[in-house]
Amino acid sequence: MIRARVRPIDALRRRWFGSLQLRVISTTLVLTVTVVVLAGTLLINRVRDGLVGTRVATVVSEASTGIRSAQQLADSSDLVQPPGGGQLIDQIARDLAARAGNPPVYGIVLLAAPGNSGSAPERSTGNIDEASIPDDLRNSVQQQQGLAWTFTTIRYTDGSSAPGIAVGAPLTVPSVGTYELYYLFPTTGEKSSLDLVRGSIAFAGVLLIGLLLLAVYAVTRFVLSPVRTAADVAERLAAGDLEERMRVRGEDELARLATAFNSMATNIRQQIRQLEALSKVQRRFVADVSHELRTPLTTIRMAADVIAENLEGLDPTTRRAAELLGEQLDRFEALLGELIEISRFDSGQAVLDAEPVDLLLVLDRVLETTAPLAAAKGSAVSLSVPDMACTAEMDAMRVERIVRNLVVNALEHGEGQPVEVAVGCDTEAVAVSVRDHGVGLRPGESSLVFNRFWRSDPSRARTVGGTGLGLSISLEDARLHGGWLEAWGMPARGAVFRLTLPRIVGSDLHSSPLPLEPVSGVGAS
Incomplete structure (x- = not known):
């Protein structure tokens, strides 16, 4: 009543x-x-x-x-x-x-x-x-x-x-x-x-x-x-x-309003079309360059493989140069692959191959592949999982790429501190959060971290061969699922990245099973 x-x-x-x-x-x-x-x-x-x-x-x-x-x-x-x-x-x-x-x-x-x-x-x-x-x-x-x-x-x-x-x-x-x-x-x-x-x-x-x-x-x-x-x-x-415009009648104040509005609309249309044209040119350039580089890159890779097979007969200086060449070729191939992936997102050609998958299985594969990096960084990775299966419709390859990027990012910026990984799920969604205790993020950087080629400290070198596109691609992968990829951080308190996916692709998300911001610096809340 x-x-x-x-x-x-x-x-x-x-x-x-x-x-x-x-x-x-x-x-x-x-x-x-x-x-x-x-x-x-x-x-x-x-x-x-x-x-x-x-x-x-x-x-x-x-x-x-x-x-x-x-x-x-x-x-x-x-x-x-x-x-x-x-x-x-x-x-x-x-x-x-x-x-x-x-x-x-x-x-x-x-x-x-x-x-x-x-x-x-x-x-x-x-x-x-x-x-x-x-x-x-x-x-x-x-x-x-x-x-x-x-x-x-x-x-x-x-x-x-x-x-x-x-x-x-x-x-x-x-x-x-x-x-x-x-x-x-x-x-x-x-x-x-x-x-x-x-x-x-x-x-x-x-x-x-x-x-x-x-x-x-x-x-x-x-x-x-x-x-x-x-x-x-x-x-x-x-x-x-x-193409919508106002009808201009007379010469009074209302007519001047309509004229000014139409001029504004025309300018906006021109600017939007210019931006669309520039965006198309940019996407086409990235796609063309990426594809055109594949052939010479393949040739260089073949030559590098031949050199790598005969490292024993080379002097130390030449051997070191050959090893650096192989490492940089690996990084260049990764960058080229990610540029091609970005061009697919920009052109709307990214396709989701979703099927029911347990998020815990994806996480196990990620932790297994990143274990050597964790050992090299001296960071202990802890895992917190629920007692129930966290199954959802997802593209396992894309979700594994997202989680791997989050874990690698935490290990790279964790400064040898423990990394905490948590999994949660409810009736509507599944989620995974990754927290490090490293340098953290300054205010306003939680939204900038997903920009392409963005770095909090430009003078800081990447130590694990990152391309600067990992988090950007991860965000696009999450959106392709209809999910969220969010970040939280504070200087000297570390950072938290949380991925939330709907159990059914296309359904609306209202909340996440896991909190984003930690409480008193212990765990996540």
């Missing part, structure tokens, strides 16, 4: 970071919505404050005029009020109701002030329920003895309600007592106006956001389309299609 929740998030993250257009549009959307919401809120608040302020000023002024008129009517009336009578109250209510117009723009509520006799009549107009008057407003009217107002919900006797403003003031009625006169002005018109403004702003905001997103989409698509085209063309160029 956790993975199921994480995968959509990862997909969304990859989509976010993989699309510049998505990031631009999303950022524009967020910023636009923020600006529209803030501006709309500010505008609505300003409109609301203006409408409410104007409405409050109007109703307070109108209520103040009506309250003064009612007080004048009460003071000037010559009606004699019997105890509990309501003629004057009714007259005041009718007069104020008449001022409200038809339909009425406000309602009136006349409530007896606290302390009045219980028989004091109370009146209301417009079917307004007395519960519409908030207690806080009544307290203000009773305590301040002046005009007061507040927002309220106007409740009607039929159960309906509407937002409104209540304005109240005390009213003294002779022979009856003190009353509280309240004007209730509905604000449904202002609410409708505010709702209209709010809806208009929301519609305009949504329309603005939509139009802006369309504009941003069109602009980013127009701008990024050449960039996408350049990326696609670059990918096809990287895949080897060197």
